[in-house]
Amino acid sequence: MDNKSAIDLAKHPMAHGRSKHIETKFHFLRDQVSKKKLELEFCRSEDQVANILTKPLKSIKFKELRDKLGVTSLTNLN
C-alpha cells in the first residue's frame, strides 16, 4: 500500500465529510481491520512491486521492479 490517507481511513473509523460518498460495501475493509483480521502496512514507492501492474515505467525502474517481482532469467540457472 503506498497511500497513507487510505490506510488512515481504514485504521481510524470516523465520520468524515470527504469519505461520506464511498460506498458502504467498501467500508467492510475498515471492519476487518478493526477486528484485526487484516493488517495494512505502508510500502515505499521503491519497494512497491504492484507499480509494474498499474503504470507504464521507464526502463531502469521497470527492470528493477521486474527483478523484485521475481521474474528472472531462466537461462543460466545451473
Place this chain on the structure above:
Amino acid sequence: MMDYNSFITPTETGIKLQIDGDEKEVDHTLYKQIVGSLRYLCNTRPDIAYCVRLISRFMEKPKTPHFLEAKRILRYVKGTLDLGILYPYSQKNIEGEVFGYSDSDWCGYKDDRKSTTGYVFKFGTSPIFWCLKKHSVVALSTCEAEYIALLWQPVKLYGWKL
C-alpha cells in the same frame, strides 16, 4: 517481425490510448489473435500484464495506435524470451508468509474514468498470484481508489463475497 529490434520496456511512459479517434482501423482478426496469445503468455509473465490489459480493451474496434502498441509488446517479448518465474528449491522449507502488494491508478481509463487495481501476492521471492481489475465504481480521489483497491486482495485471499 523476425528482423525487428527488441525493446527494453513493453510500453512507452505516459501512453494514452482511447477508443475514439480518427485513425484507420486495423485487421480485427489479427489483433485479436495477438491479444489472445499475449494473454496466454501473461500466465507466466506478470511484467507484461499491464500492457496486455491496456491493449485488450480495444478488441472491438482496434485502430492503428493500438496495433502499434501490440507490436511493441511483441518486440519486448522477443528481447526477453528467457524470463520467467522461478520457485527455488532452496525456499521449500520457508514457513512463508504471503505478502500482498496493491496499487491503483486513479482514472486510468479515460473513456469511462474508472480506476484499475493491480495486486500481487508474493511467497518468498516469487509471485504466486497477480491480478488487474477495473473498478466497478468511479473513484473521486486517489485515496478512494486506493481504499477500494485494498479490499480486493483480502476478498481474493479469504474468498469473501462483497
